[in-house]
Amino acid sequence: MDGDNVLPRPDMSVRLESALLPAGAIFAIVYCFGAVLTICPDAGPLFFLGRLGGMLLHRGVVPWMTVAAFAMALALAWKKHVAIRRQEAFLRELTLPQRISLSDYDSVNGYIKRVKAAAGFEANMVAVRVVRLLQVWLTAGIPERVASTAVEESRFDRSIQDASQRLPIGLLAAIPILGFIGTLVGIYSAIAGFTFVMEAADDVSGIKEGMQVVTRGLTEAFDTSFLAVFLVVPALIAYVWVRAREDAVLRALDMFVQDRLIASLPGSKSGEAAVPIKS
Numbered sequence: 520m521d522g523d524n525v526l527p528r529p530d531m532s533v534r535l536e537s538a539l540l541p542a543g544a545i546f547a548i549v550y551c552f553g554a555v556l557t558i559c560p561d562a563g564p565l566f567f568l569g570r571l572g573g574m575l576l577h578r579g580v581v582p583w584m585t586v587a588a589f590a591m592a593l594a595l596a597w598k599k600h601v602a603i604r605r606q607e608a609f610l611r612e613l614t615l616p617q618r619i620s621l622s623d624y625d626s627v628n629g630y631i632k633r634v635k636a637a638a639g640f641e642a643n644m645v646a647v648r649v650v651r652l653l654q655v656w657l658t659a660g661i662p663e664r665v666a667s668t669a670v671e672e673s674r675f676d677r678s679i680q681d682a683s684q685r686l687p688i689g690l691l692a693a694i695p696i697l698g699f700i701g702t703l704v705g706i707y708s709a710i711a712g713f714t715f716v717m718e719a720a721d722d723v724s725g726i727k728e729g730m731q732v733v734t735r736g737l738t739e740a741f742d743t744s745f746l747a748v749f750l751v752v753p754a755l756i757a758y759v760w761v762r763a764r765e766d767a768v769l770r771a772l773d774m775f776v777q778d779r780l781i782a783s784l785p786g787s788k789s790g791e792a793a794v795p796i797k798s
């Protein structure tokens with residue numbers, strides 16, 4: 520086998536930097552939406568929407584951090600969705616023509632060259648795996664060797680998938696944690712205001728000012744927690760959705776290799792060596 524047989528390792532993982540632009544767009548959209556919501560009246564059926572806008576714009580830095588984590592989690596899910604759709608298209612397009620004789624070295628080698636020359640080969644998981652297994656077949660000619668290599672390839676892709684989940688999971692965990700931090704900050708502010716009320720017990724204006732601090736602190740505490748719960752739900756749904764689709768693509772890839780390639784190898788039932796013959 521020559522040096523051209525060194526193959527890429529495509530996968531469906533998403534680089535952080537590739538998600539920064541869509542995350543920034545989501546962040547801007549959320550805060551533009553929040554600014555629009557602040558014009559809703561403080562009473563009536565639109566009260567909740569106005570309150571939601573206030574949560575985004577008037578509750579300190581913690582909501583900004585919470586929305587940033589939400590925007591990044593959603594952007595990663597979107598980029599993952601795009602990568603999954605691309606692999607789904609590759610799976611639909613790749614075929615193993617019946618005219619190829621897997622016991623004919625030249626036929627198999629010609630098919631490998633055609634697949635490698637196709638556009639998008641370096642990003643095509645199913646094409647790269649098929650070529651890798653066919654190269655093993657050309658070298659060893661033993662179906663069991665090809666099957667064991669297929670299992671190793673599947674495990675490798677699964678390990679890449681598991682590693683790519685760490686950042687989204689971390690962001691999903693960060694959203695409620697930030698909400699909890701906002702709650703603590705709000706409660707601390709409320710306690711500080713209550714202390715001020717106690718110190719100004721003989722001053723009516725001081726009591727009013729202290730009570731305002733208490734209510735602002737409690738409002739910040741509850742609003743930041745509510746905002747975190749409100750945002751983590753759609754982010755979690757998006758994560759579960761793309762994770763399920765990614766699992767489905769990897770299963771379809773394994774089934775394609777098993778049913779369309781390994782089952783077609785000469786000697787695959789008997790387990791006897793059947794080295795492809797060079798013409």
